[in-house]
Amino acid sequence: MSDVLLTIRDLKIEGRSDEEWMPIINGIDLTLHKGEVLGLIGESGAGKSTVGLAAMGYTRDGVRISGGSVEFDGVDLVNAPLMKKRALLGKRIAYVAQSAAASFNPAHKIIDQHTEGPVRHGVMSEGESARDAMDLYERLRLPNPEEIGFRYPHQVSGGQLQRAMTAMAMSCRPDLIIFDEPTTALDVTTQIEVLAAIRDIVDQFGTAAIYITHDLAVVAQMADRIKVLLKGDEVEEAPTREMLDHPQEEYTRSLWAVRSFKRPAKPVPAGDATPVLSVQNVDASYGVTQVLFDVSFDIHQGRTVAVVGESGSGKSTTARCITGLLPPTSGVIQLDGEDLPLDYRKRSKDQLRQVQMIYQMADTALNPQKTIGEIIGRPVEFYMGLRGKARRDRVAELLNEIEMPPEQYIDRLPSELSGGQKQRVGIARALAAEPKFIICDEVTSALDQLVAEGILKLLARLQDDLKLSYMFITHDLATVRAIADEVVVMKDGEVVEQGPKADMFKPPHHPYTDLLLSSVPEMDPDWLTNLLEARGRENIGDAAVGRMDD
Amino acid sequence: MSSLLRIIAQRLLLGVLTLFIVSIIIFTAVNMLPGDFAQAILGQSATDEAVAAIRRDLGLDQPPITRYWVWLTDTLSGDLGTSFAQANFASFTGSETGGGTTVMAQIAPRFENTLFLAGVTALIAVPFAVGLGILAALFRNSAFDKGSNMFALTSISSPEFFVAYILILFLAVLNPILPSLSNIYEGMGFGERLQKTLLPALTLTLVVTAHMMRMTRAAIISLLASPYIEMARLKGMKPMRVIVHHALPNALAPIINVVALNLAYLITGVVVVEVVFVYPGIGQLFVDSVKIRDIPVVQACCLIFAAAYILLNLMADILSILSNPRLRHPK
Numbered sequence: 001m002s003d004v005l006l007t008i009r010d011l012k013i014e015g016r017s018d019e020e021w022m023p024i025i026n027g028i029d030l031t032l033h034k035g036e037v038l039g040l041i042g043e044s045g046a047g048k049s050t051v052g053l054a055a056m057g058y059t060r061d062g063v064r065i066s067g068g069s070v071e072f073d074g075v076d077l078v079n080a081p082l083m084k085k086r087a088l089l090g091k092r093i094a095y096v097a098q099s100a101a102a103s104f105n106p107a108h109k110i111i112d113q114h115t116e117g118p119v120r121h122g123v124m125s126e127g128e129s130a131r132d133a134m135d136l137y138e139r140l141r142l143p144n145p146e147e148i149g150f151r152y153p154h155q156v157s158g159g160q161l162q163r164a165m166t167a168m169a170m171s172c173r174p175d176l177i178i179f180d181e182p183t184t185a186l187d188v189t190t191q192i193e194v195l196a197a198i199r200d201i202v203d204q205f206g207t208a209a210i211y212i213t214h215d216l217a218v219v220a221q222m223a224d225r226i227k228v229l230l231k232g233d234e235v236e237e238a239p240t241r242e243m244l245d246h247p248q249e250e251y252t253r254s255l256w257a258v259r260s261f262k263r264p265a266k267p268v269p270a271g272d273a274t275p276v277l278s279v280q281n282v283d284a285s286y287g288v289t290q291v292l293f294d295v296s297f298d299i300h301q302g303r304t305v306a307v308v309g310e311s312g313s314g315k316s317t318t319a320r321c322i323t324g325l326l327p328p329t330s331g332v333i334q335l336d337g338e339d340l341p342l343d344y345r346k347r348s349k350d351q352l353r354q355v356q357m358i359y360q361m362a363d364t365a366l367n368p369q370k371t372i373g374e375i376i377g378r379p380v381e382f383y384m385g386l387r388g389k390a391r392r393d394r395v396a397e398l399l400n401e402i403e404m405p406p407e408q409y410i411d412r413l414p415s416e417l418s419g420g421q422k423q424r425v426g427i428a429r430a431l432a433a434e435p436k437f438i439i440c441d442e443v444t445s446a447l448d449q450l451v452a453e454g455i456l457k458l459l460a461r462l463q464d465d466l467k468l469s470y471m472f473i474t475h476d477l478a479t480v481r482a483i484a485d486e487v488v489v490m491k492d493g494e495v496v497e498q499g500p501k502a503d504m505f506k507p508p509h510h511p512y513t514d515l516l517l518s519s520v521p522e523m524d525p526d527w528l529t530n531l532l533e534a535r536g537r538e539n540i541g542d543a544a545v546g547r548m549d550d
Numbered sequence: 551m552s553s554l555l556r557i558i559a560q561r562l563l564l565g566v567l568t569l570f571i572v573s574i575i576i577f578t579a580v581n582m583l584p585g586d587f588a589q590a591i592l593g594q595s596a597t598d599e600a601v602a603a604i605r606r607d608l609g610l611d612q613p614p615i616t617r618y619w620v621w622l623t624d625t626l627s628g629d630l631g632t633s634f635a636q637a638n639f640a641s642f643t644g645s646e647t648g649g650g651t652t653v654m655a656q657i658a659p660r661f662e663n664t665l666f667l668a669g670v671t672a673l674i675a676v677p678f679a680v681g682l683g684i685l686a687a688l689f690r691n692s693a694f695d696k697g698s699n700m701f702a703l704t705s706i707s708s709p710e711f712f713v714a715y716i717l718i719l720f721l722a723v724l725n726p727i728l729p730s731l732s733n734i735y736e737g738m739g740f741g742e743r744l745q746k747t748l749l750p751a752l753t754l755t756l757v758v759t760a761h762m763m764r765m766t767r768a769a770i771i772s773l774l775a776s777p778y779i780e781m782a783r784l785k786g787m788k789p790m791r792v793i794v795h796h797a798l799p800n801a802l803a804p805i806i807n808v809v810a811l812n813l814a815y816l817i818t819g820v821v822v823v824e825v826v827f828v829y830p831g832i833g834q835l836f837v838d839s840v841k842i843r844d845i846p847v848v849q850a851c852c853l854i855f856a857a858a859y860i861l862l863n864l865m866a867d868i869l870s871i872l873s874n875p876r877l878r879h880p881k
Contacts, residue, residue: 053784056784058783058784060780061775085786086786086787086788087786088786089783089784089785089786090784090785090786090787091786094784094785095781095784095785097777097780097781099777102776102777102778103777103778103780103781104778104781105778105781105782105796105799105800106778106800106875106876107796107799107800107875108795108799116785116787117785117786120785120786120787120791121786151879152875152876152879154875154876154879155879
């Protein structure tokens, strides 16, 4: 009896676009043994999720398997009748989705969704499955395992939901689980506890898994073997340690190298220099809930201040206060040493011009009905008063600035650009106003690593050329390492620590900064194990963050 | 929970306010009808004196604001007034006007009939339409889906009287199963009454099914791309369970709203069907009263129609809110 669980041979998948079938996966082979964890990595569009779902014999609407075979424990999943496939899904092959918040049905309690599989597949009675759920919740270190299942999904935090979803996948004790980017939507401190929980439970039950992610450091912790995909083709496959130490292919090495981008340190500004932007003792509220408490920091000319913190820490709210979209309840915001009116409606055109913003989702920040020329031309005309040929010339100049040849792009619509190009247009639109200060709100977090690096390099060059000052909002500490001059760490609406980057990455620092720093996964496959040993199981994730408050 | 109660109280208050504004509109509109009761009842040969006498007797000579105020305060105290047509013509003889029928007494039995017809129709149409919508979503793009869409659209696109005559042809004339006349009266047994109501109810079912069925189908299908539906499929759930257990509970809000709109239509818009089947509902009374400018009855009917709309929409709002677990179970 061989211990091969899943065999994929020459798998070809096509997707329909405009009435035409275009190839997505061009012939991939994959073998998975019982109890083995295979990491599947690649950038967006590489076809990782498509392969993951195909391993369950499932394709999304508008996608079809056009060739090859998927064989799970002797069953041909490509040609098996639906009834036969359904009998396997959930029972022997389970799925853990990227966003647990979206993948739990909002209308039913968590435990009811958990027991549905075992009951419908006839594995356990409802009572047995519910008791088993509580046991799994406890193994996954969820708080109140007896009680948490009786809540609705919206009543539970993201990291906990992700673990509840892992428990749900385990409910029938499957032989294989597909994890599709299960921690991508989580904060770094939360990510650790989910990673640890997943790794332990897969280990305990000897479950085989395909772990899909774009994050190398994460997959290094989870997988026995790694397979790299690029645009529907396999690049290479090797055991984890071998792959990390000796990547064979150029593309794999480039993925590894991304995190090495780093700007040289800039000279420290003179002590008496007037900062370009100064935030002083700012408080802000949404309704009656105060969300910012006494936030103060300065940004000097030509420098980048990275504002880091987890979701809900007040980073974006601070940006809204600076732009005047959310007038602070108290405090002062100064531009070049002069007070800015707190409400943007009271600011002069010139004051508005000086503060520009680049958004996280370039997709939604660009008007899909306007051409690139119109999108960039609008602020050129509004702020700089240029019209006709002067306006066109300036737009062309800006497009050259962002390394997109104007003759090729000026008449295109946003939908005809890639994600990275859209973000470049967002940058050009901000530059069009010729501002002194630009707020970059998670501008690289929706992009692949290689593309993100390109954007960071562009921003760095523009800063040098135009003496721009950036406030760089991010939760990614690798980005901070790459581009920041100063770092402001925020937590629960307060600044917990700030200073030059060199100091921030050197101990001793505030315990929360320490927690954030140590939570960023590293390429070392032993990193998670060592970290858990150093911190202790009970001192990760929410528990560790909670301890900070005491 | 307290936030839920607050929302409901808010909606109720808004409903009352809407009703008040509607009452002003009704009163203004009714007063803009050309001619008045006195002219309508006395005809072309009326003398100015006779017209004036009737106007004085019915209070029609008062300024509109005064008449509105009297009507409003009377209505609030539960008195919808006295029907002009039944008010007798005591004014000719100078005797008291006490022998008239109150609007209430005239409307109540008719309204009850209308509610009965609407109720029977709803009991047939809502499960039928929602069930059909679910099946259409389940077998989307199949022949069944296309067929039921075509059927629903055909019946909503045909004039109501036409649908009614077709049903009469098939169910009363060619196959005498049901009576074609719905001449129901007070004191009739429930069974007989139901039998006589069935044909108009079936006609109305055909008329209102399309909206509800298509909304059910669309609301469910719009959810089928959600991650939690994919999750249910990947858990190996059968298609029927995916739709009924996973999609439908999240699609309830739009469905409830369309159902409420159609129920309101059943109360306020069925005059044609009533005429075809000689069904003594409120719609016929309304049209008759407009014809002879029997203003108190017209106004009362309008007010009932408006209240039905507001109340049903209010209920739809509340049910939609209740169907959302985020509001039912706050954090």
